[in-house]
Amino acid sequence: MLAAVIAAAGLAGGIAHADPAPTAPRLNPNDPNGAWAGYSVEGSRDAQPRYRPAGAVSGMDVSGHQGDVDWPKAWADGARFAYVKATEGTGFRNDRFGQQYDGSHAVGMIRGSYHFGLPDRSNGADQANFFVDNGGAWRHDGRTLPGALDIEYNPYGEACYGLDPVAMSWWIADFSNTYHARTGRFPVIYTTTNWWNRCTASNPDFAPNNPLWIARYAPDIGPLPAGWHYQTIWQSSNKGSFPGGQDVFNGSNKQLKRFTS
Known part of the structure; x- marks a missing residue:
């Protein structure tokens, strides 16, 4: 669908500041590395509203803003997974990444890393490669999130x-395609519904492959971005029991473990 939209718009050259033209998303709902790892908790995938499921x-x-994190305390307080900022654009590296990741x-959490995208600075491929080369690689070890x-x-x-x-x-x-080519996994997409629907014109084409990490600071999740019928992770606040963002994986510990595979 995205390729057709682009052809109709006559934008064969891709995006501003891009060198090679990017490829369209690979849409394969049967891909074992795709967005299978979100779990609808209401019985109907379009049911609303969405709240934290039992279990x-x-x-x-966390990012560099949190500094050195007391991980044993975070574990004792109930955190079982963590995403750590690794990079931003093609020039910024989190100087606390090692301590955090x-x-x-070391305390037993499943962890992963994230990249803050700056689409006006350089193309997506360059930023994905910078991310992978500086902490964003995925490992098939049962302990690493995509x-x-x-x-x-x-x-x-x-x-x-x-x-x-x-x-x-x-x-x-x-x-997304560059990250997949480098690691074998499609990246999770962290976004808000309002930004996604505004800045991609409600593009639904990423949902089949990219798990959704939705940011919404409210008692319920509310409407999801176009295309997604469930979230994999919900960031519900930036204040709570743990340093940084407060997140909920939409499934059990067993399902979280599966998400690393």
Whole structure:
């Protein structure tokens, strides 16, 4: 669908600041590395509203802003998984990454890393490669979550980074496909419903492959971005029992373990 949209728009060159034209997303709902690992908790995949399911697993996400994290305390307080910021754009590395990524692993957490995307700085492939080369690689070890792309409102300028919805969709596809080629997994997409529907024009094409990490600071999850019928992770607050973001995996510990495979 995305390829057809782009052809109709006449944007064969892809996105601003891109060198090679990115490929369209690979849409394969039967891909074992795809977005199978979200679990509908209401019995109907379109049921609303969505709340924390019974037995869901608590977790957290951190960046350099949290500094050195007391991981034994986070574990004692109930966190069982963590996402750690690794990179941003093609020039920023989290200087606390080692303490955070290795420390969460050392206390027994399942952990992964995330990249903050800056689509106005460089193309998606370059940023995905920078991410993989600086902490974003996925390991088939039963303890590593697939890498995540944090794509949301631009903290440095125009909300959609100066890209129209077709160009933004190309950029995300470029990042996603490159990450998949490097690691064998499609990245999790962290976003908000409002940003996604505004900046990709409600593009549904990523849902079959990319697990959703939804950010919504409210008692319930609310409507999901276009295309997704369930979330894999819900970030419900940036204040709570653990440092950084407060997250909930939409499934059991056993299902969380499966998500690493």
